[in-house]
Amino acid sequence: MHMGAPSFMIYASVILLVKLVSDNLLMASSSSTSTPMDMSTAILIRVDQSGMGDYDKIQDAINAVPSNNSELVFIWVKPGVYRxxxxxxxxKxxxxLSGTEASKTIIAWNDTGEIYDSPTMAVLASDFVGRYLTIQNTYGTSGKAVALRVSGDRAAFYGCAIVSYQDTLLDDAGRHYYSSCYIEGGVDFICGNGASLFERCHLHSTAENEGAITAQQRSSPLENTGFTFLGGKITGAGSTVLGRPWGSYSRVVFALTYMSSVILPEGWNDWGDPRKQSTAYFxxxxxxxxxxxxxxxxxxxxxxxxHDAAPFLTKTMIGGRAWLRPVPTHFKQQTGSTISTLKAQGKT
Incomplete structure (x- = not known):
């Protein structure tokens, strides 16, 4: 694609759990036969750069999860900048993967090159959830630099900041849900062929000249993919279009969205190929x-x-009602011993 973000302390766990049950957010799960039997309990792994956690690095914690994992695993990342x-x-x-506040829990890397190789974070697994994280590619404005690649099915992100300039979010494949996320970039900064719903998300354009927010890759009318932006806002500097078609049947819908004057009057661009005007759905x-x-x-x-908008105003396109679920309310150590439990007070 040519494109032109030591031992466990009971007290600390209780603080985290209170925050989780009060969020009233959903997270992703699987509808397959390998779905964990106990959807309320997760293995808790702590990452802390100070040495007070189970691991100092996020990748080490992920590596500790067994292959073909069949239990919920909650990796709690303490505040810090994780390079x-x-x-x-x-x-897996x-x-x-959860912080407690995106502005204080930052995953940063500096890389460029092909979009599938440059991501700061690449999610290839199904049933992944990201919460309260900043995911950033600090490469700059001179080339493709993906912050987050999402290629697994049934992935959800809550309260995350995804920051780069070109190709910030490679929403590659699968069904995805983004809630209250901040996504920043200048050129095609939300791209790929996922079937994704962005609800109450803040999109911020930093285009130096004329930019594009989306480059959706749907290449056939038979593919049930596309991006829906529902109830969010668009801000920025310079000027940008809402999208241009990476794939001939690119599909993008903005609904109930606040648009600042950063959006060019024409709104959309055919990427220099008038043939796509009759097949793209913007x-x-x-x-x-x-x-x-x-x-x-x-x-x-x-x-x-x-009538036209109705299918895009629900989670139907991503099948979300079948796989989005509440946050777990009980946690245990990898050994299986219980470290803390806190039942949600009537919240699901």
């Missing part, structure tokens, strides 16, 4: 703000009616 290139292998499902529904004025939009975009 690591992270890979979650395909044979059911991992949650839609807008009840968006607002100075950038949402559609009087000068390209003629081939879709202004969605209530």
């Amino acid at each position: 690591e290139k992270i890979v979650v292998p395909a044979d 499902p059911f991992i949650t 839609g807008e529904y009840k968006c607002y703000g100075p950038g949402a004025n559609r009087s000068n939009r390209v003629k081939w975009y879709h202004s969605l009616s209530n």
